[in-house]
Amino acid sequence: MEDLLTEIRNCEVCKEHLALGPRPIVAANPESRIAIVGQAPGTKVHKTGVPWDDPSGKQLRNWLGVTDGIFYDERKIALIPMGFCYPGKGKSGDLPPRPECAPLWHSPIFEGMPNLQLVILIGQYAQRYYLGEKMEKNLTETVRAYKNYLPHYFVLPHPSPRNRFWLSKNPWFVEEVITELQWRIKDALR
Template sequence: MKELLSDIRKCEVCKAHLPLGPRPIVAGHPDARILIIGHAPGTKVHKTGIPWDDPSGKQLRKWMGVTDEEFYDETKIAQMPMGFCYPGKGKTGDLPPRTECAPLWHKPLLSKMPNLKLTILIGQYSQRHYLGNKMEKNLTETVRNYMNYAPEYFVIPHPSPRNRFWLSKNPWFEEEVVPKLKEYISQQLNN
């Protein structure tokens, strides 16, 4: 696992397309029981090199009901984004994750984490990749039907502050889905 993580962190496959250069962000361990698959790091995470070290990460930890110490304990929670490097800025936010990363690195990483019991799929990119045609017609309906994917996957929207409108329009998410997410997380961390 150490060698694989080292190889990923040295990856420069899409260097020519990255405005801030390559800085793959990943965390894993063979003992990890929970895997988080999000979009791609933002500029703050690119600078620090720490996964989810931004307002989105703070919200994610709140939804998961975990401390910073639990969240960053690689023996418990692994981090594997769809795109490992900051992809650049688009018209309405960051660009989509680079498409090279998942086909190149996901299977080798997953093969090194045999104890995974729960994979949290954050946002449409990871959900489309891992659920394929099992997804509902859109992210809202996919998240609303989260139990269709459990216990292997738990689907949630991106915890970005930009999603405030979605959250205010869909209060059922924090009322019904977040407590269930916390329950699943607690089961894996305490078993």
């Protein structure tokens, strides 16, 4: 696994498309019990090199019910984005994750983690890639149908502060989904 992670961290496959240059961000270990598949690093994470080191990450750790120590222990939780580098700025936020990363790197990473109990798919990019036609008509309905993807996958919206409106419109998410998520996290980490 270390050789693979070194290869990923040195990847420059889409270098010419990255405004800030390549800086692949990933954390995984053969002992990982949970994998979190997110979107792509933002500018703050690009600068620090620490996955989910931003307000979205703080919200995600809150949803998961885990401390920073557990979250950043790659023997427990692997952090695997759909796009490993910051993709750049678009009209209404960051650009989508680069399409080269997941097909190139996800299978070898997952093959190297035989102890996985749960894969958390955050946002539409991860859900579309892993669930395909099993997704519902939109993100809200996919998250509402989260039980359909268990026990292997758990689906979540992006924990961005920009999603406050979505959270306020969907109180069932915190009441039902987060409760189930935290139970699944504790079970997987036992």
